Amino acid sequence: MPIEPSTFPVGREDEIALLRDATIRLRAGAGRVVWVEGEPGIGKSTLVTAGADIGRALGCQVSHGTADQLAHPLPLGVLFDCLAIRRHSADPRRAEITTFVNARRPALDLDDDATYGAATEMAVALVDELCTTSPTMLVIDDVQWADEATLDACRRLASAAVHLPLLLVMSCRPGTRRPAVARLRTTARGRDATRITLGPLDQAAVRKLLTELVGAPPGECLRELADQTMGNPLYLRELVEALLREDLVEVGEEAEVRQPGSGSVPRSLTAALDSRLSFVPTGTINVLRAAALLGGEFAVTELAVLLGRPAIDFSADLQEAVAAGILVDTGQRMRFRHPLIRQALHDGMPTALRTALHLDVARALEAASVEPQRVAQHLLAAGVVGDRWARRWLTEVAPVLAVRAPGLAAELLRRELDHDLPDDRDRAALGLTLARVLPATGEPGDAVVRARQALAVCVDPADRGHLHWVLARALFSNGQNNAAADTLHRALGAPDLPDAWRARLLASLAMYQRAGDGDLDAADATARRALEISEAAGDVLAGAYALTDLWLHHSVRRQHRRALDCADRALETLGTAPDHLDLRAYALHGRIFSLQNLSRWADAESALHEVREFLRRAGRADDTTSGVTAAVLMFWLGRWDDALAELNAVDQNTSASTYRGLREDGPGWLWHGVAALINARRDERVRAGAHLRAGADRPVVTVADRENTDFLQVARALAAEQDGDRRRALDHLGGFLERRPGEMTLTHQWLPGLVRLALALDDRAAGRAAVHACLAEATAEQEPARAGAAADWCRGLYDGDPTPLRAAVAHYRDTGVPVELAGALEDLAVVLAEHDDPAGARATGTEAIELYRSFGAAWDVRRAGARLRQLGIRHGVRGARAKRTAHGWDALTPTEHRIALLVAAGRSTPDIAQSMFLTRRTAQTHISRILAKLGLRSRVEIAHAAFSQHPTEIPADR
Known part of the structure; x- marks a missing residue:
């Protein structure tokens, strides 16, 4: 009988010490990631299991799960098993998650289903809540087999572990090529991670393990046999246990193989396995x-x-x-x-038998109403093409499978479609589903091909309308806007097209007409026709879609009140049903944009809170576009640290940015543009340069592309000015002098900067052109608002007249937009100095500089000081004073200070995020910055510091 080995794996003392040290740090409140990698059988599972035992022994909460190639094909299956999230769990939090997932089924509609995205957020939030009650250890073995949703959740947890009492331990085989695993590996092996690479056991460890297994030091023949396992403990164990089962080991002072030359002694692992099975x-x-x-x-x-x-x-x-x-x-x-x-x-098993059995498994699981992913896994393993039952099943469940497991669905659909399908109806149905799923897998080009193939055999008018919708979207996502519009024109020519699909295609066409060539009149007529038909047909999606088109058209024309009305009507049309989440979110974002344009900044921030609450209820609390929208709003409100925190949270998100369900580059350009401009104005040029380079990666093709690049263009101009090249800076801003047809860009918000540069270069013609362009923007406004104030600013600066400048300052002060207020004050101070009013210039300039300092605009402080010093105004303008405290409680922003107090009160990250109308990831980013500024390592230390420094400000725990 083999002797049981010791509790901890032999030969892994250093690795065990690393796990113990990480667990001790966890007990002190400092989380981290441990990434274990090694070949099959090398001892990864044994090591992480030993780590889990250490965690339990030291009083941590420990959850342990193992991924398997076939056992967990369901989204989040591995994570749910690890966290014991089950339907009948006694823990109401766990039961709520399973009830949520089981109660919802993907709607076979045009919007992506958010069930599993919401469930992921709920599971990640559960881990966060567990961490608030006790140090938590999460162990996931063999992550290379985990489902995509679990991998995404692990990546999020790995990013969060550094500021939670969370020890995330994961093991993985090397060389795994799945993109999701590669992303997780990159995140998990970051700067603060513990990386353990398990190699073969050395000779001393092999002998020690042999001694434990057989009960005596190994003899020469046994050692030679053990050498064949190449230091792999699994192979060694199997080989020795095969010898022990067959009584081929004689134990005395040494353990030696009986009859060393006998052919009955296993000579390989395969033989050892065969030996075990032979019994x-x-x-x-x-x-x-x-x-x-x-x-x-x-x-x-x-x-x-x-x-x-x-x-x-x-x-x-x-x-x-x-x-x-x-x-x-x-x-x-x-x-x-x-x-x-x-x-x-x-x-x-013979290949033919294995294939037949996998097909039998698929049939049996389908008959038992098992989730379609499991059935699909076995169909894929069977490799059967053309089977009548398999084709029928795939035709019925493909739309649901495409939502839950797009990669798996795409592979099965491709395989079946590339076979000779005798029924054109099946070919059309499967082709439609494949074309819908391919953009989600990053293959819009193939989606175009598949949609056209399906159209060639599709006869049902409604299905043809749906296919043209899918084809146009695929073309748009592939950068072929004009081809998308042409496709819809052809589809709309069909006399038998159902009215609901006619309205949807018209609403989509209006978007392409405006986004591509900027044909606003044609797009407007198309959208109104779509609205008319949708109302007659009672199609909610088409109606709301057309109203968002009209919102955009009114915004381009600067009719912001009408635009706001259209956004509100779109939301009213959609009602409270949980369908069409992307479109509802888009309309809500539209409200924020219109409120900003009406200079209703407080209302815009309230609308952002409304968006966040809607997305939280819909299970999409970390929506990418929401973070970008928030960052733009925070930029103008002068809360630049909050803006960067929002952008950092967006950067952690792998989900595609969408525009009414379409992949769209606009949020990416805005992401880099806002970040570049903030860093440039803070004189952090290396960071700004990195964002400028990243923002230049995508070509600007359409009007829709151009209007999302304005922050990048201004940041490029500022970088040129900082390099001493004012002429190049002016050239960069020159693109704002005229909007292209149909273009949304709010050029007025950048034109005062152009006037300032033009006057510095004594280019009166450029300055005059900027004034005229801004006056045109102001004239177009339905009611005087931001463009009108910008026009006063430009005119006052260009003419050297303080009166219109004072009007602009009053507007910005009354409406509460400090970034524009600071800029207008700086220019007013210059004009007052030129008008021989040194006292007024000094007071106004000091206010401008203090505002710049409040959001860290070091470059603006120096520029304003230099301009005023040239005019003899020297009070309160030394640029060095713009430096803010970098460490300690005084370095925290108001948002960070409040979050630190909530952490001290024991609030979980989701609770903090909800109470402050942030995304969970944005709240995590703030916590990371709090730790860095305070020089701390964990939330526990934040709590101790807060109770020491601000005991009376800590809110009562709920």
Whole structure:
């Protein structure tokens, strides 16, 4: 009988010490990530299990899960198993998550289903809440087999672990090429991570392990045999246990192989595995082969479905397998003791038999109403093409499968479509679903091909309308805006097109007409026609879509009151139903934009809170576009630290930015543009340069592209000015002198800067052109607002007249927009100095500089000081004073200070985010910055510091 080895793995003392140290730090409140990597059998699972034991021994909450190639095909299956998130959980938080997932099913509509995105957020929030009650250790083994949603959740947790009492331990095989695994590896192996790469055991460790296994030091022949395992502990264990089972080891002062030359001694791991299996009856082997088809871990009920027998009939076989050390009973499921045993059973079947059995598994699981992902996994493993049952099943469930597992759906659909499908209806239906799913997998070009192939055989008018919609979207996502418009024109020519689809295609066409060539009149007529038809047909989607088109058209014309009305009507049309989330979010963002243009900044911030609350309820609290919208608003409100925190949270998000369901580059340009401009104005030129280079990666093709690049263009101009090249800076800003047809860009907000540069270069013609352009913007406004104030600013600066400048200052002061107020005050101070009013210039300039200092605009402080010194105004204008405290409580922004106090009160990150109308990731970013500024390592230390420094300000825990 083999002797049980010691609790901790032999030869891994250094690695165990790293895990123990990380756990001790966790107990002190400092989280981190531990990434364990190594070949199969090298001891990853044993090591992370030992780490989990250490965590339990030191009083941490420990959750431990293992991914498997077939056992967890469902989204979030691995994470749910790890966290014990089950339907009948006694913990209401866990039960709520499973109830949410089980109650919702993807709507077979035009919007992406958000069920699993919401469930991911709920699971990540659960971990955050667990961390607020006790240091938490999360161990996930074999992450290379985890589903995409689990991998995304792990990536988020890895980013958050540094400021939570969370120790995230993950093991992975090297060389895994899945993009999601590669992203997780990059995040997990960051600067603060502990990386453990397990290599072969050295000779001393091999001998020690041999001694533990056989009960005595190994003899020469046993050592030579063990050398064949190349230091792999799994191989070594299997080889030795095969020798022990066959009584081929003689134990005395040394343990030695009996009959060293006998052919019965296993000479390889394969032989050792065969030897283990040879000791069980044939009936048990057959049951095990069926179980191997279900993966490394399986439910007995699933095996019963596959075998078509009640579990009692084969319970003896399972007990036999457990006794033989082939299976392990894990409670609710059974698990193969070693992956290689399962692999040997699986691969030992003839290919034809294995294919047939996988197909049988798929049929059995489908009959038992198991989730379609599991059925799809077995169809994929079977490799069967053209099977009548498989094709029928795929045709029925493909739309749902495409939402839940787009990559898997795309592979199955491609394989079936590339086979000779005899039924054109099946070809059209499968082609439609494949074309819909391919943009989500990053393949819009192939989506175009597949949609056109489906159109060639589609006869149903409604399906043809749907296919043209999908084809146009794929073309747009592929950068072919004009081709998208042409496609819709052809589709609209069909006399049998249903009215609902006619309205939807018209609403889509209006967007392409405006976004491509800027044909605003044509786009407006198209949108109004779409609205008319949608109302007659009662189609909510088309109606709301057309209203958002009209919102955009009114915004371009500077009819901001009408634009706001259209956004409100779109939201009213959509009602309170949970459908069409992207379109609803887009309309809500439109309200924020219109309120800003009406100079209703407080209302705009309230509208942002409304968007955040809607997205939270919809399970999309970390929506990418929401973060960019918030950053733009925070920029103008002078809350630049908050803006950068929002952008940092967006940067962590892998989800595609969408524009009414379409992939769109606009948020990316704004992301880099706002970040570049803030860093440039703070005189942090290296960071600004990085964003400028990143923002130049995408070509600007359409009007819609151009209007999202204005922050980048201004940042480029500022970078040129900082390099001493004012002429190049002026050239960069010259693009704002005239808007292209249909272009949204709010040029007026940048034109005062152009006037200032033009006057500095004595280019009166450029300055005069900027004034005229800004006056045109102001004239176009339906009611005087931002453009009118900008026109006063430009005119007063150009003419050297303080009266219109004072009007602009009064507007910005009354409406509460400090960035524009500071700029207008600076220029007013210059004009007052030129009018021989040194006292007025000094007071006004001092106010401007103090405002610049409040949001860290070091470059603006120096520029304003230099301009005023040239005019003899020297009070309060030394640029060095713009430097802010970098460390300690005084370095915290108001938002960070409030969050630090909430952390001290024991609030979880989701709770903090909800109470402050932030995304969870933005709240995490703020916490990371608090830790850095205070020189601390954990939330626990934040709490201690807050109770020491500000005990009376800490809110009562709820």
